[in-house]
Amino acid sequence: MPVRSWWGWGRVDRALGDEEIRALGERVGLLLPLDGAVTPVPDVPPLPPARIRPPAALSSLVTDTDHDRAAHAYGKAYRDVVRALAGRVDHPPDLVARPDTDAAVAALLDWAGDTGVAVVPYGGGSSVVGGVEYRGAGPWLSLDLSRLAGVSDVDTVNHTARIGAGTFGPAVEADLRPHGLTLRHFPQSFEFSTVGGWVATRAGGHFATGPTHIDDLVQALRVVTPIGINETPRVPASGAGPAPDRLFLGSEGILGVITAAWLRVRRRPRFTAAAAIRFENDADGRAAARAIVQSGLQPANCRLLDPLEAAIQAGVTDGGARLLLGFESADIPVDPLLGHAVDISRAHRGTPEATTGDTGGTWRDSFLRAPYVRDALVRLGVMVETVETACTWDRFDDLHQAVVDAAGPRDSTSVSYRLTHVYPDGPAPYFTILAPAPRGAEVSRWDEVKTAVNDAIAAHGGTVTHHHAVGRDHRRWYDTERPAPFHAALCAAKAALDPAGVLNPGVLIDDRRTIGRDE
Template identity: 60%
Template sequence: MAETVPPSASRVRSWWGWGWADAHPDDAECVAMGALIPGSLPRPLPVPRTGDLDLPAPAVEAPASLARLVRADPADRAAHAMGKAYRDVVRALRGRLGRVPDLVARPRDEQDVADLLEWAGEREVAVVPYGGGSSVTGGVEYRGDAHRAVLSLDLTAMGRVLEVDPVGRAARIQAGTLGPDLEEQLRPHGLTLRHFPQSFEFSTLGGWLATRAGGHYATGRTHIDDFVQSLRVVTPAGVHASWRLPASGAGPSPDRLFLGSEGALGVITEAWVRVQRRPVHKASAAVAFADFADALEAVRLVAQSDLMPANCRLLDAGEAGLAGAAGDGSAMLVLGFESADGPVDGRLGQAVDLARSCGGTAARASAPPALPGPSPDARAEGAGAG
């Protein structure tokens, strides 16, 4: 298939916080949002500048053969120093970044990854694989002093769907592909991966694989390993490539070593993953509960039924109020069903009846008409999946 430039390639991420640098809320919006959160600061803090960080000079320099892939720009190094946990954002606001990468590399293909790993091994340089940088567990942050220098290996230049098998419903995708770019490239084929972690917009397929990410869907394929057919991984000992074959019970699965390994065993460069037709039949409802325990019982009944909701998410009173879903102290159960094959409003009705039997009150419901083709924006579809 012809290569296309991913939509996100021309935008710049915030180095210190979540989102795009050109999409930050202004001061008035920050103050208004802060008013909804107990204990928040009465005024916004100034946006930190990388020029004020006084970063140390890189402890190592890339060879001429790799110079086209490597940068030592202070802003780039700062942006790759940590993830996006609340703790990380606070540290960035205060300019306390810890060990900052000496260099940032952006390989363009698998051979680039292998060349960078070989050089790093020879020079005692630690390599930290980096996808979207959305880790909230310290997965992209180097800790310790066992290495001479640190190289952040940013894979987002490897962000394309390379091949689609419409008959087998699978796609071969590079590991640096961000969630929205992945869905946008599958859309012309009428297909979707339909894996939507909360970090969807700013995380990559490789990151999902390396962390065994869970998506928003309540039933069915809920973790990324459910989608995997095969992997390619560059390791210090060479390239691991698994076969795209039906599931086998003959001994341990090599892919399982890399899924969830957080990049410690190698750099995932691409994967064959299962995809599916885009859903065209959808129905959803919100059910309010005065008592949270009653809402929990409703979730249990729905989960143990054979209804298989795509979305079954319970918001407590605080979260429901902050989201604007309820302002009267009620908990809110959000239910959703979807299918590429036939109407789902009957299953939604049964789920709502179960919730009502536990004391819930249906606040709203919708059953959009079936669409003649692929459904609209994948990001909108993922936002409601819980």
């Protein structure tokens, strides 16, 4: 089996080697001042002994090795990678549990509730917002759901499938493929994220329009809460009161542990068509993207790369922006639909490229490789932060300028963006920020930039997150964005479903044990 990196992204054998990193440093050094050093990859540091022990009946589900605990201590944000590279695993989980049944999950929650042990659900560990890192002082358990995996039922009549929460993206598609079906949900973390994680964080797949969020694909959920099993009915739609699934979508593990989901699947596409459109500037590209999505066309891909993003990620050297368009269907040829979208682009001064595969193919390769490149840049001393949001079309210009201004001095900071998703009422921009990081002070520098950029987004009408979730890193902005009455309802739901307050304390709302005093 491929070995996962304990400190960084993905598989150990796919990480950039030292020679590749030095070559990358030479290219990046043309844009940013670097010191030339490459941080070595450390061994797993020795960890303090676990402060808790499970009862004998649960001991077979639990491990306490240093490697296992270190690998579950953090997610994969920049600050996580920096700390791991420095050998800093300051507050690792005391234990890692891998339940294999709902009953085992329930038993672990019962034990945790009785002893006051915090429980942090863990899917693929790909969180970039502090979602799987407990920051309290007490003992905690990382609840790894990877053994609750597999597609256990495929309903070919209703186009739904029952999938275990611990199932990783590639396994979902592999199990659906013999049935000629696909989930069509492809976040960038696809290879190393799970169905339960997608549901718990309201993940967005990288298709530009239509049902791109996991919300749209959920038919029913099975959730183990500290007070019992919550299983919602399998119906295509309902008007019976507030939708119970919506309580757990985006709940990030504070209300219960998602163990399985019935998801809406579809037939695999047989017809595809794609084009790359050049624009002299990204403003024209945005106008074209807005016109396309407001026309009623629903391209599978409608991704705009600004000139810097196009240069860095797609190898474009002519200084123009690129709009990557794609259509797909299981039933009908889609070339006419692409033709309409290209015509709209031409009306906004866009020029189709002579070949459709070069820019799009280069970008796709870069997209899949990007997390490994990020880790390499961190080793070179580059601060790499990605910030995503969504706003209305009329607010984009001011929001974009505010992000650029907040990110740092322009002579030493690079800010690029792409539109990952487009809606009739607005885009979802994804910003990439590169800047030299002071060695030894990387986390504090990241904190400064993160705060300044998110303050700018909030001040200009953007949401704190479009698809990365809230976690612990976005709490301060989520607290402002979330309406006060809803906050009261969420706290009440937390108190009802998790009376001991042990599930992922500090995410979305404060620790249940301090709500009465501090909120």
